[in-house]
Amino acid sequence: MFQGAYPLEERYDLWSLATFKPNRKIPVHRWFYFKEGFSRELVVMLAGELGVSEGDIVLDPFVGSGTTPLTCMELGYRGIGVDASPLAVFVSLAKTRIYSPDELRQALDSCLATRPIHQVLDGLSNTVKRAFPMKSLQELLSLMDAVETVENEDSRIFLKLALMNAAVKASYIYRDGSVLKFVKRPVPPLRPLFRKIAQAMIDDVKKIHFRSGPAIILEGDARRLEAIEDESVNVIITSPPYLNKIEYTKMYEVELELFFRKKRLDLLRSYIGLIARSPPREIPSLDGLPDSAKLYFYDMSESLKEMWRVLMDGGRAAVVVAGGVYPDKVVESDVILAALAEDVGFKVEKIRVISRRVATSGRTHRIGAARESIIYLRK
Ligand SMILES: C[S@@+](CC[C@H](N)C(=O)[O-])C[C@H]1O[C@@H](n2cnc3c(N)ncnc32)[C@H](O)[C@@H]1O
Structure with a gap:
């Protein structure tokens, strides 16, 4: 052809x-x-x-x-x-x-050993507040603080991803095609979910070569x-x-705000320009x-x-x-x-x-x- x-x-x-x-x-x-x-x-x-x-x-x-x-x-x-x-x-x-499973395990344990602290939600958008049951959001902000204190940078990155994955599962977030929706439903408690997801990821680290x-x-x-x-x-x-x-x-608005402190960036359109510009040269x-x-x-x-x-x-x-x-x-x-x-x-x-x-x-x-x-x- x-x-x-x-x-x-x-x-x-x-x-x-x-x-x-x-x-x-x-x-x-x-x-x-x-x-x-x-x-x-x-x-x-x-x-x-x-x-x-x-x-x-x-x-x-x-x-x-x-x-x-x-x-x-x-x-x-x-x-x-x-x-x-x-x-x-x-x-x-x-x-x-390239992670050390032992180091990750220790970092995870130290995060899980922290106690939840009451968090002020003032700076958060309504979108983020609507995405979680109040208890999960409080728990999430406490765990985010705990992850931030992990000294080893790679372990910190790893746990942040595990926590982000757990947070989505403990939220009302529902991605329907290209639309972000919030659907109220019973959600699992965040702390045990974070432990489970991080542990499964540590198991993966042992499997990859x-x-x-x-x-x-x-x-x-x-x-x-x-x-x-x-x-x-x-x-x-x-x-x-x-x-x-x-x-x-838009699909990842909640993660971007919570984990990357970015509010509603209209950065990437379906075309690849970062900023809408005047019509290009012909x-x-x-x-x-x-x-x-x-x-x-x-x-x-x-x-x-x-x-x-x-x-x-x-x-x-x-x-x-x-x-x-x-x-x-x-x-x-x-x-x-x-x-x-x-x-x-x-x-x-x-x-x-x-x-x-x-x-x-x-x-x-x-x-x-x-x-x-x-x-x-x-x-
Ligand atoms: C189709 S996805 C790539 C998926 C990738 N192959 C994978 O397997 O995960 C396109 C990516 O291009 C990125 N992107 C869009 N505009 C960009 C730009 N101007 N410069 C660099 N990356 C850009 C988007 O953020 C998105 O992650």
């Missing part, structure tokens, strides 16, 4: 690898359910196809929940992850440390990878936000697209330039993307991004289509198929 200038290879058998689902059974990978994430298996497959060797540097500039660098540590590659979301950076960091040191995880913008030197990366494996897809930050190939799509592709073109800059000569990249559905049309991101990558200087090796959802308007009128694809690039 050919679409314009690029060979499209159809591999619909691979569709589930581009979802987070397979990670739910894998130690450490399962520490944070990230709906937008892809699987460990996909990273293993892509690393093999792109010829990554032991000791190579693999970058994921949209690292999300850390699947790429975590898998790299298992395979003996050096992983670097960048993300603009403090929550994603934190989760990736927590999943890519790493062949390289901790990954480097940075908060940053994929359009300006200032911390990464020119031609210093062997391979890029990544999945940027999908065009016209869900708003990430790219002729984008003529006729909706404005939000133009902004998305403009930002992605900036990010592709950065990928080109940091890759070594001959370096390869695999970029997982999907088409955007608009009321009257489907915008085929894979071929547009491939063309933008070519403008930047990349050779497009192929586009592998892994899923294809028929999009309709008014339920019956077929407006096209939104493809999910992997774009293979070479510098």
Whole structure:
């Protein structure tokens, strides 16, 4: 199958690898359910196809929940992850440390030995107050204080993630598709839940085997990878936000405020720009697209330039993307991004289509198929 200038290879058998689902059974990978994430298996497959060797540097500039660098540590590659979301950076960091189970156990015991202290709730938003039964919120703030006093930084990060996971389970939070809802229901007491979740995570630490040191995880913008030197990366494996897809930050509003002291950041829109800007310079190939799509592709073109800059000569990249559905049309991101990558200087090796959802308007009128694809690039 050919679409314009690029060979499209159809591999619909691979569709589930581009979802987070397979990670739910894998130690450490399962520490944070990230709906937008892809699987460990996909990273293993892509690393093999792109010829990554032991000791190579693999970058994921949209690292999300850390699947790429975590898998790299298992395979003996050096992983670097960048993300603009403090929550994603934190989760990736927590999943890519090398922990001592004994040290974690001691830190957990010392947190559990503290007594709850009455907490003042003045600074908290109504959203946070509505998300928990009062008793759980009091308990949570006390445990957060206890975790903050843990001296060893890695243990502190680990326990913070365990507590965040426990807090969600002891809350009224219900994430329905891309909407955050609060549903009043009986919830389990937080302290025993925290113990159970942290203990299960410590068991995971004993199960995973790493062949390289901790990954480097940075908060940053994929359009300006200032911390990464020119031609210093062997391979890029990544999945940027999908065009016209869900708003990430709203879903995690409660965690962001409680654990990262961020109130309702409208940081990340469905396009990858951090700040809404005036319309970008014109790219002729984008003529006729909706404005939000133009902004998305403009930002992605900036990010592709950065990928080109940091890759070594001959370096390869695999970029997982999907088409955007608009009321009257489907915008085929894979071929547009491939063309933008070519403008930047990349050779497009192929586009592998892994899923294809028929999009309709008014339920019956077929407006096209939104493809999910992997774009293979070479510098
Ligand atoms: C599709 S998710 C990546 C999921 C990841 N592959 C995983 O398995 O968890 C896209 C990520 O891009 C991040 N992002 C959005 N805009 C960004 C930007 N300008 N720079 C860096 N990261 C950005 C989002 O915070 C989100 O974590």
